[in-house]
Amino acid sequence: MTPDDxxxxxxxxxxxxxxxxxxxxxxxxxxxxxQTYVVFGAAGSGKTMLLKVAVGLVRPDSGRVSLxxxxxxxxxxxxxxxxxxxxGILFQEGGLFDSLTVAENVAYPLxxxxxxxxxxxxxxxxAGNGAVRTVDDRVRESLRFVxxxxxxxxxxxxxxxxxxxxxxxxxxxxxxxxxxxYDSPTAGLDPITANTIIALILKERDLRNTAxxxxxHRYQDGHLMANFRYNPNSGQIERAxxxxxxxxxxxxxxxxxxxxxxxxxxxxxxxxxxxxYVRKFLRVGGA
Amino acid sequence: MLDxxxxxxxxxxxxxxxxxxxxxxxxRSPHYADDIFVQMDVIGVGSLFIVSLIGxxxxxxxxxxxxxxxxxxGAQGQVGSIVAITLVRELGPVLTAVLVAGRNASGIASELGxxxxxxxxxxxRALGTDPIxxxxxxxxxxxxxxxxxxxxxxxxxxxIGGYFIASGMLGLTxxxxxxTAWQALEYNDLFQGLLKPFVFAVIIALVGCFYxxxxxxxxxxxxxxxxxxxxxxxxxIFVLTAFITYVWNxxxxxx
Numbered sequence: 001m002t003p004d005d006x007x008x009x010x011x012x013x014x015x016x017x018x019x020x021x022x023x024x025x026x027x028x029x030x031x032x033x034x035q036t037y038v039v040f041g042a043a044g045s046g047k048t049m050l051l052k053v054a055v056g057l058v059r060p061d062s063g064r065v066s067l068x069x070x071x072x073x074x075x076x077x078x079x080x081x082x083x084x085x086x087x088g089i090l091f092q093e094g095g096l097f098d099s100l101t102v103a104e105n106v107a108y109p110l111x112x113x114x115x116x117x118x119x120x121x122x123x124x125x126x127a128g129n130g131a132v133r134t135v136d137d138r139v140r141e142s143l144r145f146v147x148x149x150x151x152x153x154x155x156x157x158x159x160x161x162x163x164x165x166x167x168x169x170x171x172x173x174x175x176x177x178x179x180x181x182y183d184s185p186t187a188g189l190d191p192i193t194a195n196t197i198i199a200l201i202l203k204e205r206d207l208r209n210t211a212x213x214x215x216x217h218r219y220q221d222g223h224l225m226a227n228f229r230y231n232p233n234s235g236q237i238e239r240a241x242x243x244x245x246x247x248x249x250x251x252x253x254x255x256x257x258x259x260x261x262x263x264x265x266x267x268x269x270x271x272x273x274x275x276x277y278v279r280k281f282l283r284v285g286g287a
Numbered sequence: 288m289l290d291x292x293x294x295x296x297x298x299x300x301x302x303x304x305x306x307x308x309x310x311x312x313x314x315r316s317p318h319y320a321d322d323i324f325v326q327m328d329v330i331g332v333g334s335l336f337i338v339s340l341i342g343x344x345x346x347x348x349x350x351x352x353x354x355x356x357x358x359x360x361g362a363q364g365q366v367g368s369i370v371a372i373t374l375v376r377e378l379g380p381v382l383t384a385v386l387v388a389g390r391n392a393s394g395i396a397s398e399l400g401x402x403x404x405x406x407x408x409x410x411x412r413a414l415g416t417d418p419i420x421x422x423x424x425x426x427x428x429x430x431x432x433x434x435x436x437x438x439x440x441x442x443x444x445x446x447i448g449g450y451f452i453a454s455g456m457l458g459l460t461x462x463x464x465x466x467t468a469w470q471a472l473e474y475n476d477l478f479q480g481l482l483k484p485f486v487f488a489v490i491i492a493l494v495g496c497f498y499x500x501x502x503x504x505x506x507x508x509x510x511x512x513x514x515x516x517x518x519x520x521x522x523x524i525f526v527l528t529a530f531i532t533y534v535w536n537x538x539x540x541x542x
Contacts, residue, residue, distance in 0.1 A: 057409050081415040095410030098401075113415035171414075 007035055007069060008211040009054055010180045014063030016049060016259070023049040024060065025259035033178070036205060036252055037213045038222035041256035047215040048092065050256070051181045054213070055087050056080045068178070069179040085113040088172030088210075092183040094164045096156040102167050105150040107140045109175045142174040143167075146200055162193035166200065173204050180204065182214040186221055198224045199237045206230040219281055226251035226267045255281060302497050305423065309493065312417070312424040322425035329434030330391045330426075335440070337390070338383050342441030345378050346370055346448025351387035363457045367464040368471030370449035375472060379442035381528050383486035387434055388520040395425055395426055396516035399499025400509040408500065414478050419498070427492040432472040434488035442480065479535050486531065487524050494520040 011029040015022075023046045031037060041047045052058040053065060056072045064073050067083050075083075088094075088109075096105050133141075143149045146166040156164055165185060172180060182201060186194035198221050205212050206229050214225060229240045253270045255263035255278050263270065263278045271282060349370045357363045399422060402408050411418045446468055453459040498516040502508045 052409070055413055057412055077412070077417060084413055085415060089410070089411070089413045091406040091410055093404075093406045095406040095413075098405075100327045215302055215320070 004034065007066070008035075009213075010064075010066040011050075011054075011100045012064040012066075013238055014053060014060045014065060016046075016053060016058065016060045022046075022259040024053060024151065026063070027259070028063075029254075029261070031179070031211050031213065032055055032211045033211055034185070035211050036225050037252040037254055038225055038251065039213065039215045039254045039256060040217065040219070041215075042217075045256040046182055046259040047256055049259075051089065051183050051213065051215060054181060055084050055089065082114060085109070085175060087182045088175065088177035090165070090168045090172045090180075090182045090185055092187060094168045096158070096164055096167060096171070100155075101152065102143070102148070102154050102156065102159070103136075103139050105156065105167060106142055106171045106174050107135050107175065108171065110138060113175070137176055142170040143178075145173065145203070146170045162189050162196065163191065163214050165193075165197055169200050169204070173208075176208060177210065179211045180213070182212070182216075184215055184217065186216060186218055194221070197223070199230075201225070202228060202237055203230040207232065217281070222251075222253055223267065226253075294455045298501075301501065302493070305419065305497050306493050306498065309423040309427050309496070311366060312420045315420070317420065319421055319425050322421065323428050326336055326426050326429030329394070330387065330430055331437060332400050334387055334390055334433075334437060336481035338386060338437045338441045339444045341382055341386055342374075342379065342444040343448040345382055345441075346374060346445030346450075347452055349373055349378065349445070350449035350452035351456075354452060357450060358457075362403065363458065364463060365467055366453050367446075367449065368457065368464070370453075371446060371468035371471045374442050374445040374449075375476050377528065377532070379445060380438050380483035380487065381478055381524060383438045383441045384434065384484060384491065384524045386438065387430070388487075388491045388524060389517055391430065392491045392516040392520040393513045395492065395495030396499040396502075397509055397513045399496060399503035400512040403502045404505050404508060423493075423496040423500070426496055427489065430488040430492040431485060432488075434491070435484040438480065438484040475539055479531070482535075483528060483531055486527055490523045490527065491520045494523065505523060 006241065007030055009029070009031040011027050014024050014027045016024040021044075025046075026051070027046075028039075039047050039050065049058060053060050055067070056065070056075065056077075060073065064071055068070065068086060070083060072080060072083060096102075097108070100108070108114065117228050140149060140152070143152065148163060148166050148170065149195060151159060151167070156167065159167065169185075172182075179202075185197050185201060201214065203210065203223065205225075212225075214221065216222065224237075227240055228237050230236075231238050251267065253263065253265060253267060254261055255270075255275075257277050262275065263273060265273075270278065273279060273282075289336070349365055353366050353369045354363060357365055357369070402411075402422075408418050408422075411421060449468075450461075450464050453464045454461070495516045498512040498519070502512040504511070
């Protein structure tokens, strides 16, 4: 099969069960480069499983999942490693390694993923002026991106919840992945910290045009993703102006219920929906 | 009826698969030598004091118990041989293994369990590392190397404990005690005394890792996994020592 990069991620009739519980129910989905998906759903609706199945951490019972045009459903774990190197994930719990420092955590993808180990000394890892960027440089750059450069030598346990989430983002983006998956990045955070996290996600998306899937239960997160963009000149997040910006149309909303997709569409379509389950997510955020 | 059997059979299948992958990874790269040495330090050096202490007192107790019985037959001179045989064949390996199971099977299960519930295991897989290669295999190698060594140390210190009693209470000289102890042991006993801790080590490491890796249900789940790991590994140690002794006697000891 020839890898096809025009579709970053494709789910074809994917189902997954745990005993009697349905996690994913005949789910089909396509994510294109630069596109943003915001996934809403109640607890246990299969949102996290969607992300885990997307990178092969959990194998579906039936259906096919393709990443960058390559079907991953039947691949061995060893073969999945190289494909996963092109995906960044922020886990709900952060997933930072307790026994490693912040710097070691952020460096982990670069030092452990085969393809990224090679890239660290090839043009992809170079600064463009012939100088080769070391792993250390890239780690610092990534931590600077989340404004936590001063925490290099700290351990995750020494950081606040919001800082741990930001380090998680730094680790997810250090390898400049083509697809980023965020599992409830704002869960359990105060509104100010939550907005900081969303601003970082926007910044990463708009600077690198990364395809993004964000699972959340805050409507406001989705609203920001659809209507705001990062301005590299001012370094600020600002409201996207209609017409010249594509983020509005490239942001799609999904709503999941008991493993099924019950809604797929743009923000105006979401707001117009009369489905009582879908409308619950509109009321929660109230943005 | 079949539904009741399904979970334990599935668990056993998972355990066997984990064991096969952990052993297969010993011969595959990448090798995490640093992790192996760290685990050897945690399991081996960390258990040294307590293992020595238990060894010393089990030697003392054996000598005290045997002294009374042997004195009735005027055979107190044989205390060295009885302490040596019981310690090297059975008590040394089993007591050391039970102690290490309590200390390290629980430690392994709780560490891996915490990593599982905080999604660190998933993160590891997502970031290109096989958790079995990185977490299970180093613990298996480290335990399999250090438990036989700890057992040798425990046996020796137990013999020293026995000597304290033999010389202090029974008036045996240094050479009387150590000569009988030395002569009582055959190569057969030494091999059995080293095979057992090796087998127990494999069980302790794999059971600890198995329960850790299948932890679910947050911090409560970590507690459950830790308890299950200690209980299972301790039970397996006693079952296997009986099995190995039986097979060994049938195979190598002339009746």
